[in-house]
Amino acid sequence: MVNFVEANTRQVQIFAKSETQFFYKFLHFIATSVRERRLNGDRGRAYIKEMLHVILFYGQINLPIIKPEEILTENFQTFLQKYPDVFQECKTHLPTRPPYTVLLDAIVEIKGTRNAEDVLRCLLDLTDKMDVTNDEGKQCGNVLVSTVISCCNFNDVTTNYFGASVSCMGWKQRKAMINILCCKTWHKDISWAVCVGNTYNEKAFTFPAGVCSMAFNIYSSAKATEQKQRIERAKARLQRFQMIRSRNIANILEPFGTLVPREPCKYCFIMFPDICFDPSSHSHNAGKWEYGNCAECESLSQLLYSDENIVQRLKRETFTKTPEVLLNEKYNQLKEYLEKLNFNFGNRILYYNNQA
Template identity: 50%
Template sequence: MRRTDTEILLRSRVLDHSARKKMADFVQHEVPQVQNFVKSGNQFLRTARSFIVKSVREGKLTRDRGRAYFKEMLHTILFCGSINSPIIKPEEILEYGEFHLLSAKYPDVFQKYNTHLPTRPPYTVLLKAVVEIMGTNVNEVLECLMDLNDQMAVDFTDDNSSKCGNAFVSTVISSCYFYNVIVREKTNNYFGASLSCKGRQQKEIMIDILCCQTWHRDISLAVCVGNWFNKQAFRFPPKVQSMAFKINPPGVGSTPGSRYDRPSRVQMSSSLERSRPPLKQRISLIHRELYGIWYDMLTDVNYDPIPVSHKHLYYEFGNCAECESLSQLLCANQPIAERLEYTNFLTEPTNRSGLINLKHERLEENLKLLGFNGGRHLEFYDPSV
């Protein structure tokens, strides 16, 4: 049967619309930031899944815990795609086979990534899994993270073709503990990672989620007071020790998988040098000095090494790894939290609740601006279900 001119015209319009859509998708995926997001998310999830499966198989992690860790990382990365500009859909992040496999295996993740908020960045989830699997020895945790970072590295799409890394990987890790001078005992080591999130509004969203939902309330207050009043919120009891380490991304002076031309000994403070064996050279570990802005807010913490103040440096509180590690310390040790000495500004309970409310308002506003469909009341994703 011969087609009429109308049928031909209608079909041509459909084909034209389809072609334009494909071209738009093509153009979007030609944007380096989108390509880096997709590459990073895909490789992050593949590496994390292999690590968790191996740990479960070896009996280092229960199946339920491993499942919850991976679901949380998957949900958070898909959420980050939903608030990205432009939006990056799950089927664009995951390869075809993985998308169908994972969406069938974890349907709630794909149903809730754009309606329920995560509670922490994906690398923080991975760090928590590493600590549960490896224990709290600083050296062993860092060794494991370096291995995983190396496996997660992708070639970034930009003008510098030699640059590689992963957009979801934190490069700064913090470790802290409390030493009780009376009974001469120290707590476990508690770890945190710097914020691994791109984009100003996206960073604000994640920081506000951490402040409103995840961190110990006193750490959240310290972030609020530091951001809006440039003052100290409270003082820790004596002998809280904090160390931070910067892990260089793969590709710094080398290509992925090769050995770097670096000294065999990693830079460390003298107090730690005797207790640690030499670390791998594939990724150099640098014992870094803290940014002065966080140090100025919590001057009573014993930092190693002593930070250098940066008077003109500004970034929003909540980015640094110390927030997470100190929050972990307070959450696990209520007696330490009870010994915090609030500044005059925080002695009024209404001031404390008001600060968190301001964070919550900014969170809702940013989510609205980025088109996140959270409904009237924000809900958070529970990976254990």
């Protein structure tokens, strides 16, 4: 690891350190939860395997490749012997979720609640511990930590569904992960909404009344200190909007870092114009990434998976290209990006199964 870091650019150094720090802090969180009987052993093993796989996969699609032994700086041989399928299949099988989404899901299960305050407090506390230090001794955040967190609900503020923006390094890698989420992970209607946004720049369907969504920029303590002036400007700008719930959550969580209420970007508002966003305004930030990058897609997907009644009440639009055609285009795009990243997926795309 030392030689690897010394031989590569600062950006690659930070990415490699981010992977190492993220995995070991996650491992400690899961192991502690199992030991305290807040999570059973089989579920803990499944989470560890999934996280290890996606982090090693990220190393495989990085340019240059970051090898497993350059990420696992402690007990490499132990992990290799315990989870041999992970080390083999990180080179041939795709993950189904980014690392921060896996962490968020584990927190919800371990905490046993969908209360936004409880979940986000734990998430921000763990995020604070994942900061990495560059070769100059300066804390600089963690590449695998998402920049935005979202939670949504349907007529019940105590039952929230959470999502994170896509976290990885490099635009090709990011596009590949968005395509994975569309093709494999998200509810088919959210995948379709992303495809319709990409192709037609329009909404795919209308939600029934009662769907609400909150989003936050998330900062660890180190990043919050670095971004202090920017954060204060953002808070001052949002004071004129109705955001009582989101402001209260942000204030409660500030001792652990900072959550700054965030308006939906232009792309989210195009896809989901009928949702009650908090905060919201008549002017929306231009989409910096492509459709599907934002945290709202993940949280709304979980909401649809949870309630078939909402799915049945969606008012779908009609387009020249069917959902099947649009998703097939996404699948072909995924193969193209994997080829550009020199990932050998063989004759067909396979996904890693952490239950094996």
